[in-house]
Amino acid sequence: MATKLGDWMDDRTGWRTHHATIFLRKIPKINWSYTLGSATLFTMFIQIVTGILLTLYYVPEPQQAYASVSYITNELPFGWLIRGLHHWGASAMVLLVVLHMVRVIIYGAYKYPREFTWITGVALLLLTFAFGFTGYLLPWDQRAYWATVVGTQIGEVTPVVGDTLRAVMLGGEEISGLTLTRFYGAHVWVLPSLLLLLVGIHIFLVIRNGITSVPKRGE
Amino acid sequence: MGDDADGPVDEKVGPLGPSIEDESSDDQGVSRRKLLAGSVGIMGGAIAAGIGVPAVFYVAGPSQEQQVAQEWVRLGSVTSVDSAEPTLMKATIERRAGYLTTTEEFSVFVTTENGTDFVALSNVCTHLGCRVRWVEEQSGFFCPCHNAVFNRDGSVATGPPPRPLDSFETKVEDGQIFIKGV
Amino acid sequence: MKKEEREAYLENYEEEKKKGVPFWPDIIFKDSIVAFIIFIALVALAYFVGASLEEIADPSDATYTPRPEWYFLFLFQLLKFFPGDLEVIGVIVLPVIAIVFLILLPWIDRSSRRHPAGRPVVIGVTVFGMVAAVFLTVQAVEEAPPPGGTTAEGDRTAALYVDNCAGCHGSTVAVAPGTDLFAVISAGTHEGMPSWNADLAADEIDALVGFILAPRGNEVFASSCAGCHTADELIEADAIELRNALEAGSGYPPHETLDVPEWSEVLSSAEQGQLLNFLTAPDGQRLWTQQCSSCHGRSVAFAGTTEELREVVVQGGGHLDMPAFGATLGDADIEILANYVTDPASTPEGEQLFAQSCASCHAQRIPRVESFDEAVQAIALGGAHEDMPVWGEILTDEQTDALVAYVAEAAERPDLASGQELYAQNCANCHGEFGEGGLNPARSDDIIAPISTAEYLRTRDDQTLRAIISQGQPNFGMSPFGSAFGGPLSDDQVDELVAFMRAWEANPPVELPPEVEDVPQPTASGQEVYGQLCAQCHGQLGQGGIGTAFADPSWQSANSDRDIFDAVNLGHEATAMIAWGEVLTSQQIEQLVVHIRTFESSGSTAGPPTYDGAVSSIFEESCTACHGSLGGWTGTSYEEALNTGQGGPTIIPGDPDNSRLVQTMIDTHPDGVIMPPAGLLPDDTVQIIIDWVAAGAPER
Incomplete structure (x- = not known):
């Protein structure tokens, strides 16, 4: 029965080929540092999972943002x-993505x-930082607010367009409810869309080109 | 980089079955692979459960909160109840939903036969939640949505409602009517 | 990479794969183990550390120390190496270079070599980048301890520093010599440091200045003095007194019973300077107010150069010789000048001459002389100006610099008339003609507090006033007035306004009730309370003034006891008559009503002022700064007040017209001496002294 269903599915989707391409391929002998990507x-x-769960309760409006995060937490x-x-996953992801990059550089991958693959990886690194920056404001507590004040003021020194850039980013001269909603929109819709797209390409290329073998001395 | 043919992995010549069959012909290889696959399944399952089970409680959390107020809510003075026909009385109640507290106004029909015993009936039709009103000619509660009629005691006279109008526990204290369970 | 190299690589890679392992399950097994460990670690972090949630964001709270998330800390720290205009390098140039480097890496490193040993440049740059990032992050974490972390309990100055400065500056700040740190803190810098004057009182900024400039001073204070003293209490101390106390050791009377060493034995001269700088911060405006204004008045006038000014201050009176004008001026001119300084009113032609010859040192202040002959002699021969302390021996270099800088700047201030006009045009509408405040037209139910009180002006320095006027106070409905913020006034005009407001300090337009901290004990009787609080506006004898005249029989008959009680208890909105019920007990208010009623029966005389009553406090407030430590007449006790003085009694009981005290206070003294030198006291204060002397100068 299971085989029959599998055959039917394979006929309509070709999944066995895809499955074999992804899972049954052979990989050069590698060490533990290669687990950083996965x-x-x-x-x-x-x-993604915890973020979706958080949006079930979180409200991106200054008073309610704080109240809802407090409700979630307590x-x-x-x-x-x-x-x-x-919260900790964000830190872990930044740490891992940087270590992953260092490993890639060291092995000349x-x-x-x-x-x-490398260029999409650099873009993903920047995206990860963007996630961290936009997500940090969302709880709307003192730490969140003031870190964003400092963070956005740093950007203000950009020559010529700095002020405009900051005003566009914040939705005004100061951090307000508008800033919160646009950071929320970026953190929940814009950045994840880009992330999924880039991660998809990145993984496709990793499977297509195979993972680098550990270079031997003199190679 | 050249065209696709130069690519390192061509799907047709990709690392497929043959090499794996080589290993599966070896008994030791089979048991090792089963062990690895089993371990992956256990760890994956543990992680999925580690997030999934809390997530269920997390999502279901607010539904477990007490929705029905257990305090007595004051409706008004007994003297304002007309013994001839049901009287619509209004009160407000604070409802808490998560971190938000909202004030809701609600209405109940209060009837009395003798001026000492009171019955409080919800004005919400049990069919689809429309508001019912007292119609003297029919001496019953009329729901305009599907022409249902409830009797004075709340039981269904005609129409689609599945059950009588909801009633609330009442008490009288210092000449004031209180109800519970809104 | 050449085509052959690429092909060779692909061939080699195929070989590697053949020798490799299948992705499922071997590789995935490894990945699962790592994922599982990470998951356990995250759950543990969530459980044991958790995700904190601080107080809700408060945009008005500038005391919060902002910290970015840890992975941005290296960037945050990097900015400290690029101050001012260089900031753009740290913020834009370096990160852009890093990102471009990363993107272009495959084309920068084009060789076919893959082993790290064969690619020293790329590996070197990467390792350097990572080490630098880790180093910067660690440095950022170490330099900026979280607020309240390491301060010793009770060290309020250090706590101020930690709360306000440490977040960005770390544990110490290097300040270039000659920096006006007070101005930097209060006004902020264009390098991104905010202005603190809205959040910190002048006292607090001074405390910070002392703390930052003289860390060793703080240590010495904490280890040697803090057992008995708090730093706050000494910040307003008299610099002369402070130095005396430190030099005298246990010879200083309050230290007699204590084992206090002479500081020259225990501290190096550098440490002595640091201690003084810590206690009396180099803040020119405060130094001027504390040390100079009792003789020189509040308005600063000096026409010479900064170097000359510095010399005057450092050398003080003892070394400051007036030139012998006999050599340069003719006898006639000297005579005119002598007449002018003896009695300015009689010799109007002296004014011009004085302005030419004397004003560069004396400014508008006419020196005190005993007689015409003395004046002629002094002018012709010159001589030392002994009244002025030798500040060079008292102040530290930093303090002297700050004082000189302040005086030089303040001397160039505009005159008050234009400030007054500007005030009337722009401010009086909301703040009242005398800065007394009133209903806020911008916000209903809001009262604008008085801005002319001593308390208000004392706690806000010129920088702060300037900032408030230019930037407005949007939270309270005050629009910005500075042209830089879209208002109508130029910077110069704002300065004129500030100068005008500052002049209120010397001549209060309205005597407002003292702040609540000066409030009488709950045990004080109604009469005492009246003398202390009510008399300031309603007159010692209920004769009225700013406030209602209680002695007026028609007022007495128009108000019931209940009316009076309510008026005292609830006050009148938007006037200086605050709701005293918050300050006084109802019993005291009842006694006050009884006391106020006594004015009715006694008409306008409820008894003359006494030394113990109103007089001693006037002496203490207005005279003791000079009379007391500098010799001559002293008013610190009743006996001294009546018996001391140069050349005869200062007070002749019962005869105010011939008492020198009264003469100097109403400018009828034959030698033209006026007291206080900076300007006469308000009429009603002078009247109390006159009444007191006329009544026979009773002690109580």
Whole structure:
């Protein structure tokens, strides 16, 4: 029965070929540092799942943002876990994505034929920082607010367009409810869309080109 | 980089079945692979459960909160109740939903036969939640949505409602009517 | 990479793969183990550390120390190496270079070598970048301890520093010599440091200035003095007194019973300077107010150069020789000048001459002389100006610099007339003609507090006033007035306004009730309370003034006891008559009503002022700054007040017209001496002294 269903599915989707391409391929012998990429991917999934769960209660409006985060943290069953995972997952993801990049540099894995994989990786690194920056404001507590004040003021020194850039980013001269909603929109819709797209390309290329082998001395 | 044919992995010549069959012909290889696959399944399952189970409680959290107020809510003076026909009385109640507290106004029909015993009936039709009103000619509560009629005691006279109008526990204290369970 | 190299690589890679392992399950197994460990770690962090939630964001709270998330800290720290205009390098140039480097890496490193040993440049740059980031992050974490972390309890100055400065500056700040730190803190810098004057009182900024400039001073204070003293209490101390006390050791009377060493034995001269700088911060305006204004008045006038001014201050009177004008002026001119300084009113032609010859040192202040002959002699021969302390021996270099800088700047201030006009045009509408405040037209139910009180002006320095006027107070409905913020006034005009407001300090337009901290004990009787509080506006004898005249029989008959009680208890909105019920007990108010009623029966005389009553406090407030430590007449006790004085009694009981005290206070003294030198006291204060002397100068 299972085989029959599998055959039917394979006929309509060709999944066996895809499955074999993804899972049954052979990989050069590699060491533990090669798990950093998949670990980053794993924390990304944690962030997606916990992030979605947080949006069930979070309201991006100054008074309610704080009240809802407080409700999630202090009153909802396992709210502390969901928010805690998301909070620490963010730090973990930044750390892992940087270590992953360092590993790639050390093994020269950005070289032919993986140049484009590398460029998507750099974009993903920047995206991760953007996630961290926009997400930091959302709880709307003192730490969030003032870190964003400092963060956006730093950007103000950009020559010529600095002031305009900051005003556009904040939706006004000062941090306000408008800033909160646009940071929320970026953190929940814009950045994840880009992230999924880039991660998709990145993983496709990793599978297509294979993972780098550990270079031997003199190679 | 050249065209696709130069690519390192061509799907047709990709690392497929043959090499794996080589290993699966070896008994040791099979048991090792099963062990690894099993371990992956256990760890994956643990992680999924570690997030999934708390997530269920997390999502269900607010539904477990006490929705029905257990305090007595004051409706008004007994003298304002007309013994001839049901009297619509208004009161406000604070409802808490998560971190938000909202004030809601609600209405109940209060009837009395003798001026000492009171019955409080919800003015919400049990069919689809429209508001019912007292119609003297029919001496019953009329719901305009599907022409349902409830009797004075709340039982269904005609129409689609599945059950009588909801009633509330009442008490009288210092000449004031209180109800419970709104 | 050449085509052959690429092909060779692909071939080699195929070989590697053949020798490799299948992705499922071998690789995924490894990945799962790592994922599982990460998951456990995250759950543990969520459980044991949690995600904190601080207080709700408060945009008006500038005391919060902002910190970015840890992974941005290295960037935050990097900015400290690029002050001012260089900031753009740290913020834009370096990050852009880093990102471009990363993107272009495959084309920068084009060799076919893959092993790290074969790519020293790329590996070197990467390692350097990572080490630098880690180093900067660690440095940022170490330099800026979280607020309230390491301060010793009770060290309020250090706590101020931690709360306000440490977040950005770390544990110490290097200040270039000659920096006006007070101005920097109160006005902020264009390098991104905010202005603190809205959040910190002048006292607090001074405390910070002392703390930052003289960390060793703080240590010495904390280890040697803090057992008995708090730093706040000494910040307003008299610099002369402070130095005396420190030099005398246990010879200083209050230290007699204590084992206090002479500081020259225990502290190096550098430490002595640091201690003084810590206690009396180099803040020119405060130094001027504390040390100079009792003789020189509040309005600063000096026409010479900064170097000359510095010399005057450092050398003080003892060394400051007036030139012998006999050599340069003719006898006639000297005679005119002598007449002018003896009696300015009689010799109007002296004014011009004085302005030419004397004003560069004396400014508008006419020196005190005993007689015409003395004046002629002094002018012709010159001589030392002994009244002025030798500040060079009292103040530290930093303090002297600050004082000189302040005086030089303040001397160039505009005159008050234009400030007054500007005030009437722009401010009086909301703040009242005398700065007394009133209903806020911008916000209903809001009262604008008085801005002319001593308390208000004392706690806000010129920088602060300037900032408030230019930037407005949007939270309270005050629009910005500075042209830089879209208002109508130029910077110069704002300065004129500030100068005008500052002049209120010397001549209060309205004597407002003292702040609540000066409030009488709950045990004080109604009469005492009246003398202390009510008399300021309603007159010692109920004769009225700013406030209602209680002695007026028609007022007495128009108001019931209940009316009076309510008026005292509830006050009148938007006037200086505050709701005293918040300050006084109802019993005291009842006694006050009884006391106010006594004015009715006694008409306008409820008894003359006494030394113990109103007089001693006037002496203490207006005279003791000079009379007391500098010799001559002293008013610090009743006996001294009546018996001391140069060349005869100062007070002749019963004869105010011939008492020198009264003469100097109403400018009828034959030698033209006026007291206080900076300007006469308000008429009603003078009247109390006259009444007191006329009544036979009773002690109580």
